[in-house]
Amino acid sequence: MTVHITPKITLSLPSLAALMPMGLVVGPTGHIVQIGPTLAKLRPERDLLGQRFLELFELKRPRHVVNMGHLKAAAGAPLSLRFRDNPRSELKGLAVALEGEGGLLVNLSFGIAAVEAVGTYQLSSSDFPATDLTVEMLYLVEANAAVHAVSQDLLSRLDSAKVAAQEQAFTDTLTGLRNRRAMDMVLGRYARRRDSFALMHLDLDHFKAVNDTLGHAAGDHVLQEVAKILVEETRAEDTVVRLGGDEFLMIFHNLTRPDQLTRIAERLLERLEAPIMFGTDPCAISGSIGITTSDTYTDIDADKMLHDVDMALYASKHAGRAQHTFVGEPATSEGHDTVH
Amino acid sequence: MHGLINRSIQCFLRDTYGAEAWTQIAQLSGTDEAGFEAMLLYDDAATGAVLDAAAKHLEKPHDMLLEDLGTYLVSNPQIEAVRRLLRFGGASFVDFLHSLDELHDRARLAVPDLDMPALEMRDHGGGAWSIAVTHPHPGFGHVMVGVLRAMADDYGALVLLDHQGRVDKAEIIRVELLEASFAEGRDFHLGLRAS
Structure with missing residues (x-):
């Protein structure tokens, strides 16, 4: 049979201070009778010796510790406390009973709040014992922040590059309007979110004649001027797409009222009929429009809508100059044709 | 070699000898003028090429260039992080x-x-x-x-x-x-x- 004898140790106060610079001894009456140098540094203008522990600190855990008896009962359990006066730093602690008169040895630490505390109290590495990992933690926090800053810098540059590349990928280079890829994305998004929208398909008339008689430079100029008109006659939340050649598509977000769409179509056609000047040469063009709205369908199928609006456009073309036609309505030159 | 090391060399050359010197060293070594990204990994040969080109262009021995790089890493206020992290080593x-x-x-x-x-x-x-x-x-x-x-x-x-x-x-x-x-x-x- 083995008998275990717990050896008693005696520690000088300087040794205790070196081991636990944030330690303190609470006497049997609840008053602080010894205090570590780092802890004392936290309240340089006050003498903490002789103060009542529970008047200096508020215990958050365990709760309802109001006298020395309660505090003794908390020995061995994790303590969570903070100063009652400013700055009200949070501390972690552990109390152990001292033999003899019934005092307590309490060791404190900043825990995760150390990062803030070293700044608040201007602490240096000599305020922490060599075994304490606070300084290592601060090192890691700072190393992490430095690495993070470098990564963040890289990410923001990559992001700008991505935005620029996307912008380029979604833009028609001649007119600056959106392209088919952008159209697919917008239509996909509206269909997914079940947003209501209208499609207006525009095809220029007599554009080929401009190209043939005045050359491609004139043609390009006309397309750019038309693009300007389309942007001016639509709202910022609408999407104006150049589908290719002299074909355009406008997507009106949350706008499906036929009377409003009619007004927009008429206004567009009116402006397109005004000659566009290329140098001193007037370029006379016109346009035909097909319109459909998401309200016309129970299930939104972008391909079906694009096909239908294309058919409506050709109905307009057959009906004569500067016409617009809604999907599902008979193509006639009466009714909507106000421009002559 | 880690991008942090390559990028340090690049910043050292640019900050110490000017943007024009860096451009010439980059061209001489076949490195993209935009240089290195700090968090990416590069082929070791790229680092050697930049150092060789720098030594040649600046007419400085390798050893001296590397020593100046070390001093730059600690004393340049723009990269205060290195000095601070080293100072954590002791009082x-x-x-x-x-x-x-x-x-x-x-x-x-x-x-x-x-x-x-x-x-x-x-x-x-x-x-x-x-x-x-x-x-x-x-x-x-x-x-x-x-x-x-x-x-x-x-x-x-x-x-x-x-x-x-x-x-x-x-x-x-x-x-x-x-x-x-x-x-x-x-x-x-x-x-x-x-x-």
């Missing part, structure tokens, strides 16, 4: 020297794929130490001489430093501390926002 220059044993592991905690040289201290007594710098690519010893010189200034210590060449795979640096507090060192507070 005095001697504490700092002894913390170098851990530098490799410390750096890896921050950037796991950063391949820093292994440093081994030997205390010869009487204020003399030797540091063995081991890395597959020789030259880090000269960078360390620059780092140590700048850190001694930072602590206000007066030291003699001597790169004694290679023994096996290690470059040996001899450090002699003449005076621990020769001049007033620079301030260092643990808290970043300490006033």
Whole structure:
């Protein structure tokens, strides 16, 4: 049979201070009778010796510790406390009973709040014992922040590059309007979110004649001027797409009222009929429009809508100059044709 | 080589010798003028090419260039982080020297794929130490001489430093501390926002 004898140790106060610079001894009456140098540094203008522990600190855990008896009962359990006066730093602690008169040895630490505390109290590495990992933690926090800053810098540059590349990928280079890829994305998004929208398909008339008689430079100029008109006659939340050649598509977000769409179509056609000047040469063009709205369908199928609006456009073309036609309505030159 | 190392070389050349010098060195070495990204990994040959081109363009020996790089890393205010992280090593220059044993592991905690040289201290007594710098690519010893010189200034210590060449795979640096507090060192507070 083995008998275990717990050896008693005696520690000088300087040794205790070196081991636990944030330690303190609470006497049997609840008053602080010894205090570590780092802890004392936290309240340089006050003498903490002789103060009542529970008047200096508020215990958050365990709760309802109001006298020395309660505090003794908390020995061995994790303590969570903070100063009652400013700055009200949070501390972690552990109390152990001292033999003899019934005092307590309490060791404190900043825990995760150390990062803030070293700044608040201007602490240096000599305020922490060599075994304490606070300084290592601060090192890691700072190393992490430095690495993070470098990564963040890289990410923001990559992001700008991505935005620029996307912008380029979604833009028609001649007119600056959106392209088919952008159209697919917008239509996909509206269909997914079940947003209501209208499609207006525009095809220029007599554009080929401009190209043939005045050359491609004139043609390009006309397309750019038309693009300007389309942007001016639509709202910022609408999407104006150049589908290719002299074909355009406008997507009106949350706008499906036929009377409003009619007004927009008429206004567009009116402006397109005004000659566009290329140098001193007037370029006379016109346009035909097909319109459909998401309200016309129970299930939104972008391909079906694009096909239908294309058919409506050709109905307009057959009906004569500067016409617009809604999907599902008979193509006639009466009714909507106000421009002559 | 890690982008942090390549990027440091690039910033050192640009900040010390000007943007034009960097452009020429980049062209001479076949490196993209935009240079290196700090968090990416590059082929080792790219680092060697830049250093060779820099030595040629600036007409400076490799060793001196690397030592200047080491000094730049610590003393350039734009990359204060390096100086601060090194100062965490200890309250005095001697504490700092002894913390170098851990530098490799410390750096890896921050950037796991950063391949820093292994440093081994030997205390010869009487204020003399030797540091063995081991890395597959020789030259880090000269960078360390620059780092140590700048850190001694930072602590206000007066030291003699001597790169004694290679023994096996290690470059040996001899450090002699003449005076621990020769001049007033620079301030260092643990808290970043300490006033």
